[in-house]
Amino acid sequence: MSLTQSPGPLSGSPGPGNYAIDGPRHRLMLTPLPRRVRGDLGGRTVIDTDRAALVHETGLRPQLYVPLDAIDPALLQRTEHTTHCPFKGDASYRSIRAGERVAENALWVYDDPLPAASWLHGLAGVYLERLDRWRDEEEDVLGFPDPYHRVDVRRTARHVQVRARGEVVADSRAALLLSETALPNRYYLPRADVTATLQGPTGRTTFCPYKGEASYATLVLGDGSELADAAWCYEAPYPESAAVAGHVSFWGDDVEVIVDGAAVAS
Incomplete structure (x- = not known):
């Protein structure tokens, strides 16, 4: 929040200063989240990674992304839902199934991200609320803190x-x-x-x-x-x-x- 919302340097209205950041007004930045992140659905851990990241985007709160290869492909179902972001590209969606529980369109993936966001390749954004449980190391959480927030x-x-x-x-x-x-x-x-x-x-x-x-x-x-x-x-x-x-x-x-x-x- 501190980076992407005013008066942060990546916000649409940064605070006064003696510098200028080159690049577009709408900015993206990825920050690694160097801890073990797990997401559960239907009593089963369906996401388990120490390679998660937060994507900071102008005007938005940081969004959790996880490596797509950290999820068992047998649990994933590609859906017909798609969205477009003018800054990241076209997103396809995946539902996650664990037993009788299905998290519809819980993940979105930029299969061919725009060049300015090419580092999103292989990552999946996650709607946290569509899974049953999240853990940050061994702590149960409902969200993941922004390292630039105090x-x-x-x-x-x-x-x-x-x-x-x-x-x-x-x-x-x-x-x-x-x-x-x-x-x-x-x-x-x-x-x-x-x-x-x-x-x-x-x-x-x-x-x-x-x-x-x-x-x-x-x-x-x-x-x-x-x-x-x-x-x-x-x-x-x-x-x-x-x-x-x-x-x-x-x-x-x-x-x-x-x-x-x-x-x-x-």
């Missing part, structure tokens, strides 16, 4: 207040500021500093390759009205974000985060 968590003594529809629902001078590449700062507040009722967790979860899995809660206001999924927390974050465990952050159209008297992006 997350920092810092204690802050700033006065952080959260309002929902004008009502103060949290007030803290012991918040944590989570600063993440290419994203607005997020403030995580101790649960003890949340004055409104939080109901949950709800059924919603999201996954971040740098923080882990977030669970959500409904915010109940003093008049009994509710804002669904307006608060989230990481109960068991990854080690690099461990400090935010049990803290709560807020977001939504009716939610306002005030820091030292000034509204900030929520």
